[in-house]
Amino acid sequence: MNSEIALKFRLHLEELISLTDDEFEDIYSYFNLKKLRKHQFLVQEGDSVNHEYWVVEGLLKTYAIEENGKEHILQFGAENWWVSDYEAFFQSEKATINIDCIENSILLGLSLNDRKSLCEKYPKMTIFLLRKSNLGYVALQKRLLSMMKDSVDKRYEDLISYNPDLFQRLPKTLIAAYLGVSRETLSRLGKR
Amino acid sequence: MNSEIALKFRLHLEELISLTDDEFEDIYSYFNLKKLRKHQFLVQEGDSVNHEYWVVEGLLKTYAIEENGKEHILQFGAENWWVSDYEAFFQSEKATINIDCIENSILLGLSLNDRKSLCEKYPKMTIFLLRKSNLGYVALQKRLLSMMKDSVDKRYEDLISYNPDLFQRLPKTLIAAYLGVSRETLSRLGKR
Numbered sequence: 001m002n003s004e005i006a007l008k009f010r011l012h013l014e015e016l017i018s019l020t021d022d023e024f025e026d027i028y029s030y031f032n033l034k035k036l037r038k039h040q041f042l043v044q045e046g047d048s049v050n051h052e053y054w055v056v057e058g059l060l061k062t063y064a065i066e067e068n069g070k071e072h073i074l075q076f077g078a079e080n081w082w083v084s085d086y087e088a089f090f091q092s093e094k095a096t097i098n099i100d101c102i103e104n105s106i107l108l109g110l111s112l113n114d115r116k117s118l119c120e121k122y123p124k125m126t127i128f129l130l131r132k133s134n135l136g137y138v139a140l141q142k143r144l145l146s147m148m149k150d151s152v153d154k155r156y157e158d159l160i161s162y163n164p165d166l167f168q169r170l171p172k173t174l175i176a177a178y179l180g181v182s183r184e185t186l187s188r189l190g191k192r
Numbered sequence: 193m194n195s196e197i198a199l200k201f202r203l204h205l206e207e208l209i210s211l212t213d214d215e216f217e218d219i220y221s222y223f224n225l226k227k228l229r230k231h232q233f234l235v236q237e238g239d240s241v242n243h244e245y246w247v248v249e250g251l252l253k254t255y256a257i258e259e260n261g262k263e264h265i266l267q268f269g270a271e272n273w274w275v276s277d278y279e280a281f282f283q284s285e286k287a288t289i290n291i292d293c294i295e296n297s298i299l300l301g302l303s304l305n306d307r308k309s310l311c312e313k314y315p316k317m318t319i320f321l322l323r324k325s326n327l328g329y330v331a332l333q334k335r336l337l338s339m340m341k342d343s344v345d346k347r348y349e350d351l352i353s354y355n356p357d358l359f360q361r362l363p364k365t366l367i368a369a370y371l372g373v374s375r376e377t378l379s380r381l382g383k384r
Contacts, residue, residue, distance in 0.1 A: 064340065074337065090327070096337075126318040126322055127318055138282060141279055145264070
């Protein structure tokens with residue numbers, strides 16, 4: 001067991017639930033370590049998606065590609081976020097989106113079967129995952145509403161003020177793709 | 193206990209979990225019946241949101257209003273769906289969206305505190321709510337991706353083919369608002 005990663009993960013779980021040493025050790029044994037380099041894929045369109053992942057360190061992007069090649073960024077995933085193609089994962093379908101690494105990344109993966117066993121064995125893990133799922137839903141609802149009703153200026157300002165660290169780490173091209181604007185429009189926004 | 197509504201709700205729960213009569217009776221006692229007429233509000237912007245609701249019968253719409261008065265429909269809620277302003281509900285904040293009734297509606301409400309008690313008492317209810325939350329997340333991800341990358345024609349066709357009943361029940365004005373197009377554009381789509 002890599003003690004530094006285990007400790008980080010335990011702190012993450014214990015933000016919401018309390019665990020004994022034995023419980024944590026057992027829970028941790030359900031997860032598999034995965035390391036990817038910048039530009040490598042975690043999920044590619046058409047893949048089976050058997051795992052969801054907790055981001056130990058690194059930065060990833062979740063996106064769909066239009067037939068004409070245009071990239072639409074659904075969301076980013078940095079430290080402490082959970083990422084997967086959840087549609088494919090929960091419904092055992094093929095991936096319709098891609099997830100790749102913007103930085104070298106270290107992840108902890110949990111398979112759908114292990115997730116079910118874990119929930120049956122530890123009701124508090126179900127409570128943890130429910131809380132995480134609820135928060136994920138809220139984040140997605142915010143993103144959808146903001147796409148529908150906010151101006152690009154407002155969405156740009158929100159990205160800077162709510163995610164200043166992420167904003168610093170992201171290449172400008174990806175910020176533009178996330179906001180759905182051209183690189184030129186983004187430069188104009190940045191100058192204000 | 194209204195036996196017809198209780199039976200409907202039990203069937204809904206038992207799609208995912210098994211319950212004894214005593215368990216169901218106890219679980220059902222956490223829920224409050226709410227009846228609303230067409231045009232009445234379940235949630236209004238600025239309200240405290242203390243409940244989530246299961247739709248027994250009826251049809252509701254969840255939407256945000258821009259400063260200029262323009263309505264953006266996040267989603268509809270018909271029989272067997274769960275609705276709330278989940279951002280406000282989970283984070284005990286004021287509502288930023290509205291939910292009102294397109295048809296007379298009957299709902300079963302569950303408060304945040306009762307939800308917590310229920311999850312502690314019945315781990316299988318946590319499993320039920322986790323599964324529902326996961327599916328809700330998937331539906332929202334689909335809606336967001338479709339908004340980002342699909343043409344209006346494609347989104348119109350998907351609405352008809354995936355939700356034929358809903359399509360029949362919705363006034364054309366609301367279908368147009370859901371797709372983010374004018375009433376004229378919608379007529380043009382309908383003629384193809």
